[in-house]
Amino acid sequence: MHDLLAPLYAQHLTTLRARADKALALGGFDHLVIAASMPLRKYLDDQDYPFVANPHFRHWLPLTDTPGSWIVYTPGHKPKLIFLQPKDYWHVVPEAPHGYWVDHFDIEIVRNATDAVALLPGADTRRAIIGPECPAVPGAEANNPQVVLDYLHWHRSYKTPYELALVREASRIGARAHTAAEQAFRAGESEFDIHMAYLAAARQIDAELPYASIVALNEHGAVLHYTHFDRKAPLQNRSFLIDAGASASGYASDITRTYAAYGHSEFQALIDSVDAAQQAFAAKVRAGQSYPELHIHAHHVLANVLREHGVIRMSAESAVASGVTSTFFPHGLGHPIGLQVHDVAGFQASESGGTIARPQGHPYLRMTRVLEPGMVVTIEPGLYFIDMLLDELRAKPEARDIDWAKVDSFRPYGGIRIEDDVVCTDGAPENLTRDAFARI
Structure with a gap:
């Protein structure tokens, strides 16, 4: 399966970058920032519901269990993955990035959510942040601009x-x-x-x-x-x-x-x-x-x-x-x-x-x-x-x-x-x- 997916993924990523370029231009944004999102906490509890990654994140990467990670794409630049790999003995820590897709990303590994946010384009930049409204990550609340979502969702209908x-x-x-x-x-x-x-x-x-x-x-x-x-x-x-x-x-x-x-x-x-x-x-x-x-x-x-x-x-x-x-x-x-x-x-x-x-x-x-x-x-x-x-x-x-x-x-x-x-x-x-x- 790896041998089949590797060349197809390269073509897929080229398509996504072209779509992102157009969507950002339509909305007047310089950066596309995609949150993998975080697990949702159960009401009145200290446990979370099973984690489901943001579909926009999964569209770019075959990663389904990396809460707290981010993708940053700036037109003309290689996409960046900010990969949260916490120091934790309560849960399984995500493995270091590997596979057919890693060479297509600049990857930075961080140990906590605050460090991840610090690597995102700043709040003073024109950034389209795609992710769930809840839970918000301080300093990187999603704005989900409709013009960007409409363009990306429409073209997501056409599978690569x-x-x-x-x-x-x-x-x-x-x-x-x-x-x-x-x-x-x-x-x-x-x-x-x-x-x-x-x-x-x-x-x-x-x-x-x-x-x-x-x-x-x-x-x-x-x-x-x-x-x-x-x-x-x-x-x-x-x-x-x-x-x-x-x-x-x-x-x-x-x-x-x-x-x-x-x-x-x-x-x-x-x-x-x-x-x-x-x-x-x-x-x-x-x-x-x-x-x-x-x-x-x-x-x-x-x-x-x-x-x-x-x-x-x-x-x-x-x-x-x-x-x-x-x-x-x-x-x-x-x-x-x-x-x-x-x-x-x-x-x-x-x-x-x-x-x-x-x-x-x-x-x-x-x-x-x-x-x-x-x-x-x-x-x-x-x-x-x-x-x-x-x-x-x-x-x-x-x-x-x-x-x-x-x-x-x-x-x-x-x-x-x-x-x-x-x-x-x-x-x-x-x-x-x-x-x-x-x-x-």
């Missing part, structure tokens, strides 16, 4: 070859762990034990994953963000929905699969239909495709899936127009992904900022951009049987066009979601997730 290599690696780790989780489900394990099997196969702890895993058996699949983890296996494992990702040098994968237990053929047939629809949506991740239009198209296709499986009796057009499909598919089709699971600029109108509104009636869609080469998005349609939403539908006139007996037969399975990470290219899309599973 280096970034794509890391997202592919995150996908390979995730697919390997998903396979182990399915095997644990087939063996009749509990949600907790399935989760442990996932972590073991990924070789990552919870804090290293890009988001909290969703491991849902049976009706728990109807809770969109189910993270409870029952310790005891149910009397019967009917279905299994897992939404879990993995990390590679700060880049994320986001994968969802749904399985039916052997012998539950009717639910398996519904999974197969959603899977076929999902693959067709992923095939439309092409340059020029409006993401919200793809989301609306998905509603029409899923309406036909519901018709074919006897859940609704109305036309697809009526089901979408009346909002019936939103009862069964209440979330968005997906989102940008990269350094963050829900990556930045999904609604941004241009590199100067602005917002592209969601389609009316679709408040949970997380992207409204037109797809362009270099973007990476998730495609994650779903069909669920959620009691709260079904009760609301029962009170509407459209309830007469629902086969409620069929709905009740599916309710014990919770629901279905299938999610792949897909790269928009100049031609056919690259499905990172399907490729990763095919390698296993």
Whole structure:
């Protein structure tokens, strides 16, 4: 992996420097200062939450566990890393910088946060400091100028070859762990034990994953963000929905699969239909495709899936127009992904900022951009049987066009979601997730 990443990283850094030059010029700044940030302290406690480095910091460096460190970039000069390596016997001290990237930085090692701040461009300079507002570091409070952020976030949508290599690696780790989780489900394990099997196969702890895993058996699949983890296996494992990702040098994968237990053929047939629809949506991740239009198209296709499986009796057009499909598919089709699971600029109108509104009636869609080469998005349609939403539908006139007996037969399975990470290219899309599973 090192031999692959080294030349790609050099190209990546050249791209970041060019973007930073333009962003700083637009804002009238001379220096870009990026905080790795510090751990957040738990309320009324002397312990911290697991550290998550500023994504802007991770964009420049494959360092995910160096709190208190800084990057300083001044156009025309080599980037500088101010690396905090404290004298500490309470915690593991970060190793001295090493790897394919070190020759591209001037590196200064300091022992405390105050010394790190002393090496930053002074408060009397024109500096754009990118980082979280809390906790502030005295003498280097973040100002996060919007004009700089808008430009950097917009262009972060277009992944470099280096970034794509890391997202592919995150996908390979995730697919390997998903396979182990399915095997644990087939063996009749509990949600907790399935989760442990996932972590073991990924070789990552919870804090290293890009988001909290969703491991849902049976009706728990109807809770969109189910993270409870029952310790005891149910009397019967009917279905299994897992939404879990993995990390590679700060880049994320986001994968969802749904399985039916052997012998539950009717639910398996519904999974197969959603899977076929999902693959067709992923095939439309092409340059020029409006993401919200793809989301609306998905509603029409899923309406036909519901018709074919006897859940609704109305036309697809009526089901979408009346909002019936939103009862069964209440979330968005997906989102940008990269350094963050829900990556930045999904609604941004241009590199100067602005917002592209969601389609009316679709408040949970997380992207409204037109797809362009270099973007990476998730495609994650779903069909669920959620009691709260079904009760609301029962009170509407459209309830007469629902086969409620069929709905009740599916309710014990919770629901279905299938999610792949897909790269928009100049031609056919690259499905990172399907490729990763095919390698296993």
